[in-house]
Amino acid sequence: MPLDFPSATGTSCTPADAPRGPLAGLKVLDITRVVAGPYCAMLLADLGATVIKVEHPDDPDYARTFPPFVAGEDAGLSAFFTQFNRNKLGISLNMKTEEGKALLKRLVREVDVLVENFRPGTMEKLGLGYEVLRLENPKLVYTAISGFGRTGPNSSRPAFDNTGQAAGGLWSMNGYADRPPVRVGTIIGDLAASLYAAIGTLAALRVVEKGGEGQVVDISQQDSVLSLTENAVVRYTTKGEVATPLGSEHPFVRPYGQFPCKDGYVFFGGYTDKFWRLTCQMFGEPEVAADPAIDTMEKRFDPVVAETRVRPILERWFSTYTKAELEEMAGDTIPLSAIKTIAEVVEDPHIAAREMIVNVPLGAEMVRMFGQPVKLSATPATTFAKAPDVGEHNALVYGDLAGLSAEDLARLADQGAI
Structure with a gap:
């Protein structure tokens, strides 16, 4: 029996009523937080995948505390969080408990994709690394996003978006020649990693569809940022030129x-x-x-x-x-x-015609946020449901995928597993 989708109003709707996007039927466990990961899973959700947002019951995604807020900061309704977690179902799970570990394995048997953005080695320490989870589901696509990737001498280093911008070379190229380098004015490391993760996930799923096994999709913020540096690499490798800040100028094309x-x-x-x-x-x-x-x-x-x-x-x-x-x-x-300015972009008639500003429920309000940039002629993304509350869909997801009863859920909650 397929899971219900969240509807545009935030309530669940039956599969027959649900929008059937191109990824309908795909089940994704999203155990990520903040942006590098949640954005990847949101893109899949927008396109019809059933994405299950997994959060620790006592330590949920701290992006829920990021501004701006609707109805005041105390209400905890973050538009930032909603923008990257819309169209998802939400469950709570403590993967540090034995019951929680067992429950994650049960869920893995029923899904197609797991997305995580922990530091490499974290899932292995929990006893939930890919080599363990693939025994539960050999066709599992395990998408892992980290600062430096799962291999190499720096793989275990902590990282944020700025880490990717700094280590990937982009920071050193941005700004003006007579001033210190400047970070790019958005979290380009997180966003680029999420985009590549979505591409890699779909590529790995294609292998599974053709009869192959699941695999790890290993995405590094540093790698992702490096690939955005245009001609900087080949300028260095062919001419020995090191890219430096140029302000708003192009390295060689003028006027531009x-x-x-x-x-x-x-x-x-x-x-x-x-x-x-x-x-x-x-x-x-x-x-x-x-x-x-x-x-x-x-x-x-x-x-x-x-x-x-x-x-x-x-x-x-x-x-x-x-x-x-x-x-x-x-x-x-x-x-x-x-x-x-962003104000001019949001009110741009062309942006409106492209449906790139959409209404998403947040509390009692509808908040305008960016839409889905992937435009498909036959199966477009058409609905944008609210982001889930922590554990909002525990009964639905655990009942459908793990066969748990209300009594089972109550017991697991008492044990601190969910």
Whole structure:
């Protein structure tokens, strides 16, 4: 008998009424916390998987304490937590007790995927490592996210998002040349690791679908961040060049970056000869495109030429227009976009058309948060249920997957196992 899905209002709905996403029927145990892991499992849940959020009954995911809060901090209704844990069922489980260990093994027999983000070796110390769990379910896909991965000399080191940014090289490249490096302004290490974990999980599931065994999906924040450094690695390995902060500039493509305008800044990327010519025409000075100092893409790539000849022209053009006016002028012809605040993005009509701001229940309110970026034409993500309370679905999940009665659950709760 399949598990019920949470509905958009937060109550359970019958399988017949449930939205049937592309991952319908897939069962996932999510024993992660904070973001690197919960986000991976949320992506799977958005696409129809039945994701079971597992939390310690006395030490739940501390992201529940992260702001912003709805109805006040004391209410404990974190929009941060909900954003990464929507569409999940919630159970409580103490994996340090013998009863809890046995119960996790029973659940593993019935699911397809387990996602964890403990430091490597933690699950083994609990007696619940992959080699143990695969005996319960040989087809289990065991997705493990950590700072440095499960192998290598640094595998046991503690890590946060900033660890990945620092160790993966991205931090050293970000900022301005005359100032210390700056971390990227979001938790890119956590988010990138979650994205790669989702991809790796689906790839491993494909092997199982074709008759193969389960396996470990080993995701490192450091690895994930390193893969986001664009041309920095090959610049070093081929030319010995070490990437350093460039502000809003590109290492070699110019003009391609941030430019001021009347009410803020825009990104302009008209570096090809075609786009440069069209830009000159748009601003009523087509003769600039024929200037022998800047008439080819190669000449405009030169950093001195770009700064002393090209940038002053663009800043003169842009300075008399607002962001909206410049976007309107560029239209479908010139690669120019306003550098928008989050407020502008949330209210952007195009974002609305893409359904990238969705309403998710949180307490008595509906909170707007980011939607699902994976757009599937035939089986899209359509509903966004609330994040579960700690242990909210114990009776449902343990009854369905482990065959436990109300009396069994009461006994386990008394023993501190759930």
